[in-house]
Amino acid sequence: MSFQYIRTELVENLFTITINREDKMNALNATLLQEIKQAVNQAEKDAEVYGIIITGSGSKAFAAGADIAEFKDFNTVEGQKLSSDGHEVMNTVERCLKPVVAAVNGFALGGGCELAMACHIRIASPNAKFGQPEVNLGLIPGYGGTQRLIQLVGKGKAIELLTTADMINADEAHRLGLVNHIVDQEKLMETCRAMLNKIAGKSPQGISKTLECIQAFYDDTKNGMDTEIGFFGSCFGTSEFKEGTSAFLEKRKANYRN
Numbered sequence: 001m002s003f004q005y006i007r008t009e010l011v012e013n014l015f016t017i018t019i020n021r022e023d024k025m026n027a028l029n030a031t032l033l034q035e036i037k038q039a040v041n042q043a044e045k046d047a048e049v050y051g052i053i054i055t056g057s058g059s060k061a062f063a064a065g066a067d068i069a070e071f072k073d074f075n076t077v078e079g080q081k082l083s084s085d086g087h088e089v090m091n092t093v094e095r096c097l098k099p100v101v102a103a104v105n106g107f108a109l110g111g112g113c114e115l116a117m118a119c120h121i122r123i124a125s126p127n128a129k130f131g132q133p134e135v136n137l138g139l140i141p142g143y144g145g146t147q148r149l150i151q152l153v154g155k156g157k158a159i160e161l162l163t164t165a166d167m168i169n170a171d172e173a174h175r176l177g178l179v180n181h182i183v184d185q186e187k188l189m190e191t192c193r194a195m196l197n198k199i200a201g202k203s204p205q206g207i208s209k210t211l212e213c214i215q216a217f218y219d220d221t222k223n224g225m226d227t228e229i230g231f232f233g234s235c236f237g238t239s240e241f242k243e244g245t246s247a248f249l250e251k252r253k254a255n256y257r258n
């Protein structure tokens, strides 16, 4: 599959999606967002892929938001479509049954912050900056920012960030729980890969089910506790369960990837 605004590569079972509009601070236009959705869907289906990294090209920006130039003349109907299409993309990332890590290499603003928040784990370089500046533009976040920011940092801080449009640095984002780890920019990709490799050594169906249970917590149509009970039971019917328990009793490392 070839893309116009993103680069993708599969190296040692990890699939990297790089937003490739460095001259525009990796701003997310509509085509680019659809490309991210297609790439995540493709990677989720590909048995060779154990985990996904999303990052921005260059050293300044992960993504500085939705493309303001693209939507500046939109009417209300077009604005609503922009938002619902964006939600679909973010949901695709968040609901992916393989782990998705955001390697936040710079500005993650507006839609960029929303994309990072849709990922399962965020690892940032020290120059990363996070914010939802939409109220500066007469807008509000449109790709789930009003909802996911509350989930990650709590209501009080989310209200402050969403209404002041303040940008916060990586340290503050880490303190608030918006970022899992901060590492030097040159170590960013290898740290993300190490995290995904660690997860890749665990039971793949265990990881997918865990991600689905966590997702159920945020889904009004599902009961998270019941989801966990069902999935826990279904683990017992898998060869991975046999391998994991046998390996423990035989005092060896489980191998789930044969």
Ligand code: COA
Pocket: 023, 024, 025, 027, 028, 064, 065, 066, 067, 068, 069, 107, 109, 110, 111, 133, 134, 137, 139
């Ligand atoms: N949409 C479209 N273009 C964007 C963009 C966005 N969200 N963010 C940056 N760009 C473009 C700029 O227009 C500029 O293009 P140009 O060179 O053709 O003029 C280029 O990227 C570089 O950005 P610039 O503003 O010159 O860089 P900077 O280092 O001075 O500032 C930011 C960086 C991220 C602070 C600044 O670009 C910014 O505030 N961007 C918008 C953030 C935002 O409001 N996002 C929410 C959108 S809903």
